[in-house]
Amino acid sequence: MSNSASGRGALPGWWKITSFHVELEDTGECLDAYGVDPLGHIVIIDDRMMSILTSRERTDTDAAALFETMIAYSGSFRIEDDARLVIKVDAAWHPAWVGSEQVRYVNVDGDTLSITTAWQTHPKFPGRTARGVLTARRL
Numbered sequence: 306m307s308n309s310a311s312g313r314g315a316l317p318g319w320w321k322i323t324s325f326h327v328e329l330e331d332t333g334e335c336l337d338a339y340g341v342d343p344l345g346h347i348v349i350i351d352d353r354m355m356s357i358l359t360s361r362e363r364t365d366t367d368a369a370a371l372f373e374t375m376i377a378y379s380g381s382f383r384i385e386d387d388a389r390l391v392i393k394v395d396a397a398w399h400p401a402w403v404g405s406e407q408v409r410y411v412n413v414d415g416d417t418l419s420i421t422t423a424w425q426t427h428p429k430f431p432g433r434t435a436r437g438v439l440t441a442r443r444l
Contacts, residue, residue, distance in 0.1 A: 315413035316349045316384075316411070316413060316418075317349050317350060317351070318348075318349060318443050318444070319346060319347075319348050319443070319444045320346060320347040320348070320349070320418050320441035320442065320443055320444065321345075321346055321441055321442050321444050322343055322344070322345035322346060322347065322356075322358055322439060322440070322441045323440050323441055323442050324337070324341075324343065324438075324439070324440045325337070325338055325339050325343050325345075325358055325437065325438070325439045325440075326338060326437070326438055327427060327429070327430075327435050327436070327437055327438075328435060328436050328437075328438055329427075329430065329433055329434075329435050330424055330433070330434040330435060330436070331433060331434065335438070338429070338437070339358060339359065339360040339361075339374065340360045340361050340362050342361050343358055343359065343360060343361060344358070344359045344360070344361050345357050345358035345359060346441075346444075347418070347420075347441055349382075352381050352382060352383070353379070353380070353381055353382070354379065354380065354382050354392060355377075355378070355379035355380075356376070356377065356378060356379070357375070357376070357377040358375065358376045358377070358439070359374060359375045359376075360374040360375075362374075363375075372398070375398055376398055377397065377398040378392070378394050378396065378397035378398065378402055378407070379394070379395060379396045379397075380392045380393045380394040380395045380396070380407075381393045381395070384411075388410055388411055388412065389408060389409075389410060389411075390408070390409040390410070390411045390420070391406050391407070391408050391409075392406065392407045392408075392409070393406055394406070394407055408422070408423055409421065409422055410422075410423075416442055416443040417440060417441070417442060417443075418440065418441040418442075418443070419438070419439070419440050420438075420439045420440075420441075421436055421437070421438050421439075422436045422437040422438075423436060424436050
């Protein structure tokens with residue numbers, strides 16, 4: 306992680322999410338999963354963090370459709386190997402995440418935060434391997 310000798314010092318703060326896309330491993334294609342200008346923030350204080358991300362285009366009144374255009378979770382975290390962020394989730398938009406450890410890879414470069422998931426089978430693309438790539442700007 307840039308700008309932090311300990312791997313943790315550059316993370317604390319309030320971050321505005323500026324982009325989130327899903328990168329498909331087989332084609333390299335990058336898809337704006339929540340639109341080109343998503344809404345959301347990440348707040349990191351001490352050893353706790355929370356994140357909310359939604360599509361700006363959310364107008365559907367169907368609860369199931371709204372559920373598919375949002376991610377929100379919080380929990381305690383630890384940094385491993387100076388760039389691996391492991392979040393112990395205690396509240397989440399999806400009940401399967403509660404109690405899980407979500408692994409992300411982080412980099413801070415000045416006022417820009419990049420968070421990438423591991424490659425995994427993506428629920429929106431059955432049978433295909435993908436990873437999420439999020440960027441945020443410090444407020």
